[in-house]
Amino acid sequence: MTTDDFRRNSDNFCYRHPDRQSFVLCQRCLRTICPECQTPAAVGVICPECLRDQQKAQSPAQHKAERRWSRPRAASVSAGTPIVTYAIIGVTAFVYLLQLIPGFGGTIENTLLFYAPTLYPGLTGMFEPWRLLTGALVHASFWHVALNMLALYMIGRSLEPLLGRARFLTLYVLSALGGSVAVTLLAFTTPVVGASGAIFGLFGALLVIGRHLGANIASIALVIGINLVIGFLPGMNVAWQAHVGGLVTGLVVAFIFTRTRAVRQRGLQIGLLAAVGAVLVALLFVPVLFPGLVLTT
Numbered sequence: 001m002t003t004d005d006f007r008r009n010s011d012n013f014c015y016r017h018p019d020r021q022s023f024v025l026c027q028r029c030l031r032t033i034c035p036e037c038q039t040p041a042a043v044g045v046i047c048p049e050c051l052r053d054q055q056k057a058q059s060p061a062q063h064k065a066e067r068r069w070s071r072p073r074a075a076s077v078s079a080g081t082p083i084v085t086y087a088i089i090g091v092t093a094f095v096y097l098l099q100l101i102p103g104f105g106g107t108i109e110n111t112l113l114f115y116a117p118t119l120y121p122g123l124t125g126m127f128e129p130w131r132l133l134t135g136a137l138v139h140a141s142f143w144h145v146a147l148n149m150l151a152l153y154m155i156g157r158s159l160e161p162l163l164g165r166a167r168f169l170t171l172y173v174l175s176a177l178g179g180s181v182a183v184t185l186l187a188f189t190t191p192v193v194g195a196s197g198a199i200f201g202l203f204g205a206l207l208v209i210g211r212h213l214g215a216n217i218a219s220i221a222l223v224i225g226i227n228l229v230i231g232f233l234p235g236m237n238v239a240w241q242a243h244v245g246g247l248v249t250g251l252v253v254a255f256i257f258t259r260t261r262a263v264r265q266r267g268l269q270i271g272l273l274a275a276v277g278a279v280l281v282a283l284l285f286v287p288v289l290f291p292g293l294v295l296t297t
Contacts, residue, residue: 009214011032012032012213012214013032014032014033014034014036014037015031015032015033015047016033016034016037016047016048017034017036017037020034020036021034021162021213021215022034022035022161022162023162023163023164023209023213023257023261024038024045024161024162024163024164025044025261025262025263026044026045026046026047026050027041027044027045027046027263028041028046028047028050028054029047029049029050030262030263031047033045033047034080034161035080035161036080038080039051044263044266045164080161081161082156082157082160082161082168083160083165084156084160084165084168084169084172085152085153085156085157085160085168088152088156088172089149089152089153091137092136092137092139092145092148092149092195093145093149095108095112095137095138096138096139096142096145099138099139108138109138109193111134112130112131112134112135112137112138113131113134113135113138113191113192113193114131114132114134114135114180114183114191114192114193115131115191115192116180116183116184116187116188116189116190116287117188117189118131119131119132119184119284120287120288131180132176132177132180132181133173133176133177133180135176135180135192135193135194136176136179136194136195136197136198137195138193138194139193139194139195140193140194144193144194145194148194148195148196148199149195151199151202152195152198152199152202155199155202155203155206156168156202159202159205159206159209162209163205163209163257167257170253170273171201171202171205171250171253171254171257172198172201172202173198174201174249174250174253174273174276174277174280175197175198175199175200175201175202175204175246175249175250175253176195176197176198176201176246177249177277177280178197178201178245178246178248178249178250178280179196179197179198179200179201179239179241179242179243179245179246179249180192180197180242180245181245181280181283181284182197182241182242182244182245182246182248183197183239183241183242183245184283184284184286184287184294185241185283185286185287185293185294185295186241186244186295187239187241187295187296188287188294188295188296189296190239190241192239192241192242194239194242196238196239196242196243196246197239197242197243197245197246198246199246200224200227200242200243200244200246200247200250201246201247201249201250201253202250203220203223203224203227203247203250204224204246204247204248204249204250204251204254205250205251205253205254205257206220206254207220207221207224207251207254208250208251208254208255208257208258209254209257209258212258224247227243228240228243228244228247231243249276249280252276253273253276256269256272256273256276257269260272
């Protein structure tokens with residue numbers, strides 16, 4: 001799809017603000033709405049017109065209750081705030097501060113970092129599956145955490161309102177999991193820290209969603225390419241395996257999002273996302289069933 005196609009397709013833009021592209025649909029009329037026009041409903045969000053129609057159909061008692069307890073406009077404004085992005089940054093920064101505590105920070109890092117052998121009790125006598133995700137919370141240095149969180153902030157403040165909070169969190173978590181699975185298969189004995197796998201998943205999502213909307217994705221592809229190449233340079237000490245795993249997972253998850261936008265497809269979307277998670281978990285059995293396929297470095 002070309003940029004001209006993108007501009008001519010009004011479905012890619014908020015029907016009330018034609019200059020604002022969005023990925024969220026009103027659950028009642030299925031029109032595209034930007035964060036400013038979204039009002040949280042029982043399931044999903046609704047547009048201002050559907051909200052007015054809903055309010056007209058209410059009984060006097062419902063009107064009275066809504067006046068007392070509801071603040072739909074305030075909720076509509078907050079719907080565009082990237083709360084999940086801020087929460088992830090806050091938790092990650094807090095964990096890094098804990099890492100700085102003398103005599104305690106090392107314990108935190110050793111408990112949360114990702115180390116594939118700890119998933120297999122037969123090898124280490126330990127079973128610590130939380131490391132698949134908590135490895136994204138610990139970082140090796142100030143610059144490591146700062147650059148990752150800066151990338152998360154820059155991407156999240158645009159991508160989270162576009163996808164919605166639940167979908168954005170799902171994307172981030174599955175991408176982090178995908179990065180850990182790739183490390184398990186391609187660098188089994190290498191301890192890994194950092195949110196780079198999840199960040200690359202967000203990059204991949206931007207690439208797919210931008211392409212779907214018809215936007216110019218050349219700059220995004222260039223940034224991804226440069227960062228991937230950096231991971232392969234000698235002496236960089238970067239877990240390129242996590243980058244690749246997170247990127248591939250992000251591409252797949254975003255493709256699912258672009259093909260299941262309609263409200264009636266919500267069940268299918270959830271099922272497909274669950275399938276992605278199941279496939280990633282299934283890949284963790286490869287070192288047990290086919291140990292010869294697993295790389296140790």
